[in-house]
Amino acid sequence: MAVAELNPAFTKTHLHSSQLSFLSRSVPTHQHCAFPTLHRNQQHARISCSVTQQNQVQAPAVQTQEPNSKSDCYGVFCLTYDLKAEEETKSWKKLINIAVSGAAGMISNHLLFKLASGEVFGPDQPIALKLLGSERSIQALEGVAMELEDSLFPLLREVSIGIDPYEVFQDAEWALLIGAKPRGPGMERADLLDINGQIFAEQGKALNAVASRNVKVIVVGNPCNTNALICMKNAPNIPAKNFHALTRLDENRAKCQLALKAGVFYDKVSNVTIWGNHSTTQVPDFLNAKIDGLPVIDVIKDRKWLEQEFTEMVQKRGGVLIQKWGRSSAASTAVSIVDAIRSLVTPTPKGDWFSSGVYTDGNPYGIAEGIVFSMPCRSKGDGDYELVKDVIFDDYLRNRIAKTEAELLAEKRCVAHLTGEGIAVCDLPGDTMLPGEM
Numbered sequence: 001m002a003v004a005e006l007n008p009a010f011t012k013t014h015l016h017s018s019q020l021s022f023l024s025r026s027v028p029t030h031q032h033c034a035f036p037t038l039h040r041n042q043q044h045a046r047i048s049c050s051v052t053q054q055n056q057v058q059a060p061a062v063q064t065q066e067p068n069s070k071s072d073c074y075g076v077f078c079l080t081y082d083l084k085a086e087e088e089t090k091s092w093k094k095l096i097n098i099a100v101s102g103a104a105g106m107i108s109n110h111l112l113f114k115l116a117s118g119e120v121f122g123p124d125q126p127i128a129l130k131l132l133g134s135e136r137s138i139q140a141l142e143g144v145a146m147e148l149e150d151s152l153f154p155l156l157r158e159v160s161i162g163i164d165p166y167e168v169f170q171d172a173e174w175a176l177l178i179g180a181k182p183r184g185p186g187m188e189r190a191d192l193l194d195i196n197g198q199i200f201a202e203q204g205k206a207l208n209a210v211a212s213r214n215v216k217v218i219v220v221g222n223p224c225n226t227n228a229l230i231c232m233k234n235a236p237n238i239p240a241k242n243f244h245a246l247t248r249l250d251e252n253r254a255k256c257q258l259a260l261k262a263g264v265f266y267d268k269v270s271n272v273t274i275w276g277n278h279s280t281t282q283v284p285d286f287l288n289a290k291i292d293g294l295p296v297i298d299v300i301k302d303r304k305w306l307e308q309e310f311t312e313m314v315q316k317r318g319g320v321l322i323q324k325w326g327r328s329s330a331a332s333t334a335v336s337i338v339d340a341i342r343s344l345v346t347p348t349p350k351g352d353w354f355s356s357g358v359y360t361d362g363n364p365y366g367i368a369e370g371i372v373f374s375m376p377c378r379s380k381g382d383g384d385y386e387l388v389k390d391v392i393f394d395d396y397l398r399n400r401i402a403k404t405e406a407e408l409l410a411e412k413r414c415v416a417h418l419t420g421e422g423i424a425v426c427d428l429p430g431d432t433m434l435p436g437e438m
């Protein structure tokens, strides 16, 4: 894998130096000039660099001008483009490696720019983006990387692209696994489980071989719970606890609907759990949820609405959106990936929790072990989480949870050949679907 070394002059002055390398075993390896001429915020500084030959960059000529007052600058740009803030940039943390699969897809197109902006890991956290595509998407990936270059993100220190997960996932500390085939006409759900399952089996093996031993993995590609299980089972050297299936979008959708019904702003809604599968069997939990610190059932005194309309609205939101947009949620999914990561890297507000699809072994709720199931989690902000113990159940919630549990157990039997658990037997319940399938 060829990644250009950071130009020391750029590192010293803390200026943008996104790097672009193309990683592949079957595609020729190239290197681009990653140090374009920068004319960002000319009141602060004008920086230029020129490429003499591949991988060799002349020291930038820096002409400082009178900086704007601090209040005029915005977010990370205050830290990086105001050269007088050099002392502050010295507080930057150690670079982290973030791998993203399906990087040329719709969700990534929103997500990558959020990651690079600093809004996810913070304005003092430089990042390297390692983008995984395929032979069919390599050109598009190059386009994505060019747009990242043109965005002049100061915290974005490296961008590498490739089609071989064993190269792209090298030393990854975060792996955001988005790339997966969507269901097409005439395809059975079991076909999708098998096709996508193979992708996640391969990527699990690659993570196991080359990623950081404590890599945090967030699986987005559908069906994300079972894909996360497959990935985890193929990566025995990485703690099972590190694998997540994204159900944060469902949590956000539930919060929005509760806020709408109660007539409050959605920051008043807390403690919303999505139980189970990211599918139409998921259970948005209104029993434990709160509005302004009060139980939702005491604020929205319409149990019928909560059990039927609300629940179904959340379960099928993805499908309604596909009907309107003609494609599945991408921007809101990217936002929810940001939320999911931030929930792991910042302490959970006191008394609250967040939902994530995590491994059920050792869970305190009596849910079957050996599956990836969305449950309520709390984090100290260290990338790890604990399951929340103080939740209540009633018969309605138990019955709904049993249904989504049964679906995940059926999915697991269907991919036994990919998890090393024997011969696959597919007996998927006929009435269960991805959120996007109507």
Ligand SMILES: NC(=O)C1=CN([C@@H]2O[C@H](COP(=O)(O)OP(=O)(O)OC[C@H]3O[C@@H](n4cnc5c(N)ncnc54)[C@H](OP(=O)(O)O)[C@@H]3O)[C@@H](O)[C@H]2O)C=CC1
Pocket: 102, 103, 104, 105, 106, 107, 108, 132, 133, 134, 135, 136, 137, 178, 179, 180, 181, 182, 199, 219, 220, 221, 222, 224, 246, 247, 248, 249, 250, 278, 328, 329, 330, 333
């Ligand atoms: N968990 C959640 O909350 C949500 C999950 N999703 C899921 O996220 C995934 C990505 O969505 P989105 O970015 O919108 O999708 P796109 O179709 O825009 O991109 C998906 C990427 O998947 C990759 N891919 C891998 N294998 C295949 C294959 N066999 N056929 C086609 N593409 C393949 C492609 O990249 P390449 O060629 O580079 O491999 C493609 O760029 C989907 O599975 C979707 O269902 C979507 C919304 C919410």
Ligand SMILES: O=C([O-])CC(=O)C(=O)O
Pocket: 222, 249, 317, 318, 319, 321, 328, 329, 434, 435, 436, 437
């Ligand atoms: O169902 C889909 O295809 C997309 C999806 O996961 C969602 O919007 O929740």
